[in-house]
Amino acid sequence: MSDEIKVPRGLANVVVDSTAIATTGSTGNLLYRGYRAVDLADRKSFEDVAYLIVYGKLPDEAELKAFRNKLFSNMVLDDDTKRIMDILKEKDIMRNLRSITSLIKYRNGDFNEMFIQMEAKLPLIAAYSAHAAYGEHLREPEGEYFAEKFFSLIASPEKKKYWKSLEKLMILYMEHEFNASTFALRVAASTLTDPVSAVTAAMATLKGPLHGGANSEVLSYLSGIKNEEDARNFVEEKLAKKEKIMGFGHRVYKKKDPRAQYVKEELRKIAHDDPKFIAAELVENYMFEKKGLPANVDLFAAVLMDFLGIKEIYNLPVFACSRIFGWNAHYIEQVENNKLIRPAAEYTGPEERDL
Numbered sequence: 248m249s250d251e252i253k254v255p256r257g258l259a260n261v262v263v264d265s266t267a268i269a270t271t272g273s274t275g276n277l278l279y280r281g282y283r284a285v286d287l288a289d290r291k292s293f294e295d296v297a298y299l300i301v302y303g304k305l306p307d308e309a310e311l312k313a314f315r316n317k318l319f320s321n322m323v324l325d326d327d328t329k330r331i332m333d334i335l336k337e338k339d340i341m342r343n344l345r346s347i348t349s350l351i352k353y354r355n356g357d358f359n360e361m362f363i364q365m366e367a368k369l370p371l372i373a374a375y376s377a378h379a380a381y382g383e384h385l386r387e388p389e390g391e392y393f394a395e396k397f398f399s400l401i402a403s404p405e406k407k408k409y410w411k412s413l414e415k416l417m418i419l420y421m422e423h424e425f426n427a428s429t430f431a432l433r434v435a436a437s438t439l440t441d442p443v444s445a446v447t448a449a450m451a452t453l454k455g456p457l458h459g460g461a462n463s464e465v466l467s468y469l470s471g472i473k474n475e476e477d478a479r480n481f482v483e484e485k486l487a488k489k490e491k492i493m494g495f496g497h498r499v500y501k502k503k504d505p506r507a508q509y510v511k512e513e514l515r516k517i518a519h520d521d522p523k524f525i526a527a528e529l530v531e532n533y534m535f536e537k538k539g540l541p542a543n544v545d546l547f548a549a550v551l552m553d554f555l556g557i558k559e560i561y562n563l564p565v566f567a568c569s570r571i572f573g574w575n576a577h578y579i580e581q582v583e584n585n586k587l588i589r590p591a592a593e594y595t596g597p598e599e600r601d602l
């Protein structure tokens with residue numbers, strides 16, 4: 248075909264559509280609706296930022312109150328949903344999150360309600376999955392804020408005074424323009440499928456080790472690193488085997504991931520002598536020296552969640568419970584100005600032949 252356009256594999260640097268939601272920006276800062284994400288993490292609540300991402304403006308007091316009420320009044324699971332998780336006893340919480348979310352009941356046509364249902368219930372599904380599969384103690388969500396409630400479900404009660412650190416991480420995880428899971432969601436949305444189906448596609452994509460799944464592998468290697476020599480040996484060995492080191496590299500941030508730096512400084516404030524934090528910095532320094540690759544947000548996110556007493560099984564669910572608000576905004580943006588996403592392929596199979 249004469250009008251074919253060839254683009255690099257993986258669509259690296261290919262602008263496939265426009266978005267007004269977020270940008271990784273020419274300045275290297277991640278912006279949400281124009282505001283620096285790190286400033287929002289410093290000064291705003293998770294719900295403020297979620298509202299900004301989904302509705303395009305920061306809420307006033309009444310809007311924020313109504314948004315919280317809507318979210319919190321839907322923070323409940325019905326018995327059928329719990330029964331399914333009791334039967335499945337699925338140990339991979341993210342797999343459960345993807346499957347159970349796809350079963351959420353909703354009224355046809357009301358997109359907003361479908362999203363609120365998912366956004367409010369995901370933290371409960373994550374906590375209940377862990378209860379069903381591992382016998383984790385099941386707690387009621389406590390507190391006045393979304394992240395505080397989520398913290399009470401999954402983190403160590405002794406670390407309660409640090410719940411805002413989880414909130415900051417969740418704000419930074421919330422949105423990242425055309426990342427793989429959001430793009431998957433937009434492909435699904437472009438067929439005009441419903442939000443629950445589109446979010447299921449996004450969750451399936453987030454789960455992969457090159458996307459959200461990276462943070463679960465970080466802790467296991469950090470626990471083996473006690474000093475600079477260990478860090479060097481670890482990096483050298485992985486690179487010699489041409490293996491990727493999880494928590495490093497990024498398709499967009501080639502010099503610095505602003506989210507990683509923010510979470511690192513948060514850790515320095517609250518956990519500067521934590522052995523995994525020290526190990527993470529050692530690997531970060533050597534990786535940069537050796538390969539010029541910066542740490543991505545998942546390296547320090549894994550350390551932060553570990554410090555907060557959030558078990559590794561929850562790492563990816565925390566990402567999903569945050570990113571769903573970004574997916575919500577992208578779903579709306581896609582369907583409001585829709586064009587079916589259906590690229591073409593260069594055929595490399597056999598020539599046409601007789602059977």
Ligand code: COA
Nearest residue numbers: 456457458461490491492493494495496497498543544545
């Ligand atoms: N460890 C070791 N080497 C890495 C690496 C990592 N984590 N990430 C990238 N590289 C190397 C590649 O091997 C390649 O080296 P080469 O040029 O010598 O062949 C070079 O850096 C470019 O990497 P590439 O995979 O082509 O970049 P990409 O933009 O396609 O990939 C990621 C981006 C995120 C998929 C990739 O960096 C990665 O797999 N990271 C680990 C998973 C992870 O942490 N994901 C979370 C992202 S927030």
